Amino acid sequence: xxxxxxxxxxxxxxxxxxxxxxxxxxxxxxxxxxxxxxxxxxxxxxxxxxxxxxxxxxxxxxxxxxxxxxxxxxxxxxxxxxxxxxxxxxxxxxxxxxxxxxxxxxxxxxxxxxxxxxxxxxxxxxxxxxxxxxxxxxxxxxxxxxxxxxxxxxxxxxxxxxxxxxxxxxxxxxxxxxxxxxxxxxxxxxxxxxxxxxxxxxxxxxxxxxxxxxxxxxxxxxxxxxxxxxxxxxxxxxxxxxxxxxxxxxxxxxxxx
Numbered sequence: 001x002x003x004x005x006x007x008x009x010x011x012x013x014x015x016x017x018x019x020x021x022x023x024x025x026x027x028x029x030x031x032x033x034x035x036x037x038x039x040x041x042x043x044x045x046x047x048x049x050x051x052x053x054x055x056x057x058x059x060x061x062x063x064x065x066x067x068x069x070x071x072x073x074x075x076x077x078x079x080x081x082x083x084x085x086x087x088x089x090x091x092x093x094x095x096x097x098x099x100x101x102x103x104x105x106x107x108x109x110x111x112x113x114x115x116x117x118x119x120x121x122x123x124x125x126x127x128x129x130x131x132x133x134x135x136x137x138x139x140x141x142x143x144x145x146x147x148x149x150x151x152x153x154x155x156x157x158x159x160x161x162x163x164x165x166x167x168x169x170x171x172x173x174x175x176x177x178x179x180x181x182x183x184x185x186x187x188x189x190x191x192x193x194x195x196x197x198x199x200x201x202x203x204x205x206x207x208x209x210x211x212x213x214x215x216x217x218x219x220x221x222x223x224x225x226x227x228x229x230x231x232x233x234x235x236x237x238x239x240x241x242x243x244x245x246x247x248x249x250x251x252x253x254x255x256x257x
Contacts, residue, residue, distance in 0.1 A: 029115055029129070029199075029216040030101035033088030036069035036076040045120070048218075051078045051086045052114040053106065056202045059163070061156035063114055063198075080106060083207065086113055100132075100213040105146065105203035115199040117218055119191035127189050129216040131201065133173035133181040144205040145174030146212055148183050151198045152191075162198065165189070176209055188221065 025045050032044030033051075043049040052063035066078030070085060077087035084106030089099060103113040119125065131148040149170040153162040164170055167187030175181035189197060201212050 025120075025220045027117060027218040028099070029117075029214060030089040030099055033086070033101055034076060036071070036078060038067070038069050040065045040078070042118075046118075048118050048120060050116045050118070052116055052198075053080055053084065053110050054112045054114055055110050056112055058112075059151070059160045060158060061151075061153035061162040061196065061198070063116070064110070075101075077101075080110075083107070084111065084113070086115060097213075097215070100215050102134075103201050103212045103214055105201055105207045105210050105212075107203065107207040111207060112200055112202045115214060115216065116196050117199075117216070118194055118196045119189075121193050122191070124188050124190045124221050126187075126219045126221045127197070127216070128186045129214065130182055130184045131171065131173060131199075132183075132213040132215075133175045134211045134213055144203070144208070144210075145172055145176070145179070146201045146210050147172055147204050148212070149198075149200045150185060151200060152189075152195060154192065154195055156196070165197075172204065173212070189218075 027044045027048050029044075029049060032049050035041075035043055040050055041047060051066045053066060054063040066080060066086065068079050068081075070077050070079045070087075072087060075088045077085055079085035083104050085102075085104050087102045089101060101115075103115070105111045105113050127150075133146055133148075147170060149164055150168040151162045151164050155161045165187070167189075168183075168185045171183040172179060173181045173183060191197070197218075199214060199216055201210075201214075203210055
């Protein structure tokens with residue numbers, strides 16, 4: 001009887017170990033930007049993505065939503081007017097990857113473009129991607145580059161509370177010059193529910209030649225086991241190992257008898 005109980009426990013651990021951490025939620029900025037309803041209702045899982053514009057000096061985490069839906073014929077997005085927009089995958093801007101979205105700052109006040117993502121629950125999320133300034137040169141290479149940043153705030157509405165995260169140093173990017181024009185990011189972001197992460201570019205003076213590609217993928221790195229308990233990958237792998245060892249022990253017991 002004792003061995004039957006042990007055997008059942010081992011098999012349960014083995015089966016639980018085989019239940020790999022499925023259903024991790026992934027948010028892909030450019031892929032998720034596929035619904036240009038007005039007013040904005042959020043894109044991707046839990047409606048996590050929203051698209052804003054703001055003055056460069058505005059750092060309070062409460063920004064204006066782009067008011068107009070647009071399409072360039074191949075991708076969907078939002079704009080205020082003219083060359084001030086955010087677009088999803090398939091954009092006709094040359095030089096990018098198919099999975100890139102595109103941003104372009106405006107040429108007047110409230111010119112910044114901000115892609116906002118909001119954490120649906122407390123947790124740790126992996127954040128990977130890049131900003132890439134793309135200067136096709138159609139205006140004689142007269143652009144001034146852009147400033148790229150990733151910021152967050154836990155007190156939206158408080159002036160200057162939206163600050164740069166420590167894992168990404170704000171970057172000046174200028175493909176038309178001699179400075180770097182790509183800024184990669186890869187970090188974990190620990191958030192409380194409804195805390196936002198902002199991917200932001202500004203025009204750095206003028207907005208000529210400031211098409212900027214953004215690739216941003218966010219993944220919930222802590223998975224739900226299905227019973228309300230959060231179980232990490234190392235925990236799952238440990239249970240899997242216990243199951244394997246236990247099955248080996250049972251086999252030896254049976255051979256010895």
